[in-house]
Amino acid sequence: MTIRYPNGKKFENKRILSRKKNVYKKDERYSNRGMTLEEDINESNQYYRSHKRAVIHKKPTPLQIVKVNYPKRSAAVVTEAYFKKPSTTDYNGVYRGYYIDFEAKETKNKQSFPLKNFHSHQIQHMKEVLNHGGLTFALLRFSLYEEVYLLEAEELIRFYEEQDTKRKSISKKDIEKYGYHIPLGFHPRIDYLKTIDKILENR
Numbered sequence: 001m002t003i004r005y006p007n008g009k010k011f012e013n014k015r016i017l018s019r020k021k022n023v024y025k026k027d028e029r030y031s032n033r034g035m036t037l038e039e040d041i042n043e044s045n046q047y048y049r050s051h052k053r054a055v056i057h058k059k060p061t062p063l064q065i066v067k068v069n070y071p072k073r074s075a076a077v078v079t080e081a082y083f084k085k086p087s088t089t090d091y092n093g094v095y096r097g098y099y100i101d102f103e104a105k106e107t108k109n110k111q112s113f114p115l116k117n118f119h120s121h122q123i124q125h126m127k128e129v130l131n132h133g134g135l136t137f138a139l140l141r142f143s144l145y146e147e148v149y150l151l152e153a154e155e156l157i158r159f160y161e162e163q164d165t166k167r168k169s170i171s172k173k174d175i176e177k178y179g180y181h182i183p184l185g186f187h188p189r190i191d192y193l194k195t196i197d198k199i200l201e202n203r
Contacts, residue, residue, distance in 0.1 A: 037104050037105070037139065037141045037143075037190075038058070038090070040189040041090075041091065041104055041192075043189050045057065045091070047187055048188065048193065053095070054096075054100070054193060055093045056091055056092065056093030056094075056095065057092070059089070088101075088121065089101055089103040090102065091103075095193060096200065098134065098135050098200070099132070099135065100196070101126070101134055102137045102138060103126075103137075104139045105117045105118070105140055106140070106141035106142075106143050107141070107142060108143050109169075110145075111172045112169035112170060112171050113142075113169055115168055116168065123156075123157055126153040135199070137151060138150070139182075139190070139192060140175060148184065148192075149175050149180060150179055150182055150192055150196075151178065155178045155179065159174070180198065
């Protein structure tokens with residue numbers, strides 16, 4: 001199926017393409033290593049829901065279907081579609097009575113996280129969530145180190161708005177300083193709710 005952005009440019013799922021090019025060796029100690037950040041978060045959210053800890057889902061992507069083929073009467077195959085509008089953030093839901101809203105990004109860079117991975121409409125969306133008292137943040141993974149950090153929206157917005165006069169990326173040292181390291185586990189794989197508990201305690 002061909003999916004296009006509102007400007008007509010073809011969409012390529014780089015996560016899927018990169019996984020096809022790489023062959024991961026199975027490690028019995030870490031059976032789900034090699035999974036994308038999105039897959040790890042989805043698995044963690046499923047754990048939270050099944051244990052009644054939180055209700056958090058990945059937001060659906062709004063698509064405008066353009067072409068559909070009907071190979072069988074009982075089956076339809078979408079062959080071309082466009083994004084209806086720019087997406088906001090990846091996930092939202094409810095935890096401890098708080099609205100949760102966050103973006104998930106990963107990079108192969110060793111010492112910095114490029115700010116070009118974020119878009120102005122996503123930053124604006126985070127500002128609006130903050131204005132209404134919601135919890136919003138970014139989960140950032142340095143894939144070469146298998147390290148995940150939670151960076152609160154206030155810090156991300158600050159770095160994003162300073163990029164015209166300072167760096168076009170956030171250094172790993174700054175992420176370690178201003179963010180929260182989330183150790184990888186098994187069930188859930190990325191237990192970010194523990195970090196949210198710390199943030200709520202500080203409030």
